[in-house]
Amino acid sequence: METLSFRHAARQRTAGSRKLALVGVVASGNLEVLAERVLPDTECQVEISTAAEGFGAVWGAVVADFVDRHSPGGLKLSINDGGARPDTVSLRLAQAVRSIAEEAR
């Protein structure tokens, strides 16, 4: 198992007031993303736990691209990876931001 961690600056705070969101399932080719609003507004962090070792550079690129597009300021995003392809990872990260950006129920 490999654990990776990426910290980035974010342009702006993630919208909405929800503190927590979870998307996805840990199954083959899939992943779960837990989003927590626990960081300062202009910071974000993505932590990954994955059984596929040695793909740090790919994860780094996916995360950097995601941060650039979505500016997830204030969020810590924690991933349990079931062996997902990069586009699935991007999808789930975007879904997680979308979900936490809603107004709290």
Place this chain on the structure above:
Amino acid sequence: MTAPQPQAERPLASRNSPVSWYEASARARVRLLLDAGSFQEFIGPEMREASPHLRVFDLPEQFDDGILVGRGSIGGSPVFVAAQEGRFMGGAFGEVHGAKLTGLLRAARDVKSIPVLILFDTGGVRLQEANAGELAIAEIMRAVIEARTAGVKVIGLIGGRSGCYGGGGLIAGCCSALAVSEQGRIGVSGPEVIETNRGVEEFDSKDRALVWRTMGGKNRRLLGGADAFCDDAVQDFRETALDLIATAGGFGIDSLKAEQARLEERLQTFGTCADAVDIWKAEGVPDPDDVPAMDADAFIAVANKIRRPSRDSR
């Protein structure tokens, strides 16, 4: 790298188009089954109580260990809920996964006035945690009976990818009532396990029609192994759950004796049937060969004519 346009993880359904129970995640089932916004989770994923036993196998964890438990309301009345995620390790019972359900049932036993919905989606014991999983199931069975003895209705809903197999099938057999869809299967040994142990002549696990005739929702409903048959739609499971909560019988010596009689009669009447179609024929189902192809409404109509669910013998 371009990512596809992300869709929010919401059902595509409008008010009019049904949401598939089978396709929905455990979290989506709970969210849509209960009254909007009513669900409060116990030990949610942010607590990170994942399994401590998967790392040694280089297997990924899930933050909720594949089950969510909590409280909400359905039709305005309080309910405890547990929902297994059938796509994480086949929804199998591990130490933490099982303990969450055990704790919920013990609470229901002590509160006495709040029913429990168990959304089964499981292959049984998680083999990487075999001893803990088996023990958890034994403890859950005990806790279900303690809760039912205290007057609590424990309702099982079955219609997911992993069905309800192994120890899950035994827990289901302890519930006050069960609802099952076409996609749902209830059994102890899975098709592959029977084939591996006894050969393909005994059970061809690749014969999907055989699997469904034998273990699937329609046979269970017609045989009396489940009390209600649902369409593969969250709304149908919701309405059925409400009905079962209201109508399921109690537990005690009378229900046990009635169940003994029910099961003895089943053996006497159907014990020599070679296939489910023979059972259905013996029960008086017109055109038993058509049963697998029947849509839910047609099937429910037939089932209600053949066998009204017994409220007092489970």
Place this chain on the structure above:
Amino acid sequence: MTLDDILASLFPDGHDVQKNHGILLGSGQLKSGGDALVIGVTDRTPLGVDEAIRLSRAVLGSIGHDSGPILVIVDSDSQRMSKRDELLGLNEFLAHLAKCLIYADMQGRPTIGLLYGHSAAGAFLATALATRALVALPGADPVVMDLPSMSKVTKLSIDILTEKAKSTPIFAPSLDNLARTGAVLETWDETISLAEQLEALLERKRDAGDQRDALGKARKGRLKAADIAERVHELALQPR
């Protein structure tokens, strides 16, 4: 010990336990007076619908008539793996047997499981694991999941699995692992009277509720279960 030895040692004052197609039924006289109902599976017989229904019938027949403990003696295979048993709803038959035993125990008839041979999976759940107190004789070999099957599914060799099993009692089959995780209360001494050991067990104060998770925690075999269950229990009891 053979089954006959076991029964003789349990009931030196006499018993009428009969074996019939792998199923044990009868009763035995307790040293302290009164009888124990005896049910069980022997000769590594698989537990199918036909076997389970006879066992549950015996338990139910005893309720309201007898007052002593119920002994569940086990040397079984797993559940019977067959099309017929699944077709007829084996899950209900096994659950029903467990329910009868659990009910009897809750009504004040102590249920004692005595594992002297094999048992596995669904048969284990419906018999030995449905009792309040499960004891074993040395050499008993309960199996939840056997290593060859596990090897096939995980694609890890038996050697590797055996190596991994050295660091945890959580998956590999063994009496010791099932004791450490809280399933097996104690292993009895074959060289002394089983009747005396049974009396000592029956005399012990009955724990309120299912203590197996607490036992697993105390024995350091199952470190999370008791705490997780208690935490959920507490959270669920809080008012909204």
